[in-house]
Amino acid sequence: MAVEIVDVPEARRFEARLTGQDGRGEGEGAKVAGFAEYLRTPELIVFLHTEVDPAHEGQGIGSTLARVSLDAAREAGLRVLATCPFYAGWIGHHPEYADLLYQSRSRVAD
Structure with a gap:
């Protein structure tokens, strides 16, 4: 059984689909083993919730979701705001993705 990560923009989420013998095929017929919900603008992707x-x-599905979705964000030139605790923690353990993190540029002065 293999894991395929698919962006499903109409559902605003990346899905981890199991393919192969027990995953019941590929594409939409495959079993969804996990997902990462997001909001997206032309400049930013906000990861809200992962399940x-x-x-x-314990099979690496969450890590695969994070890696593939963050690679997609990098390829699209998006900044990342990780409000999901899983994503925030995962990026903290994988500093090679820290450059994607959104940094507020606004300055508040009294």
């Missing part, structure tokens, strides 16, 4: 089916926890 992995308890039957598939």
Whole structure:
């Protein structure tokens, strides 16, 4: 069984789909084992919530979701705002993705 990460923009999420013998095929027929919800603007992607089916926890599905979706953000030239605790923690453990993080440029002065 393999994991395929698919961006599903109409659902505003990346899905981790299981393909192969137990995953029931490829594409939309494959079993969704996890997802990462997001909001996206032309400049920014905000990762809001990540969920992995308890039957598939500990199999690297969340990490694969994070890596593939962050690589997609990099390729699209997007900044990343990780409000999801999983994404924030994952990026903290993978500093090669820290350059994607959104930095507020506004300055407040009294």
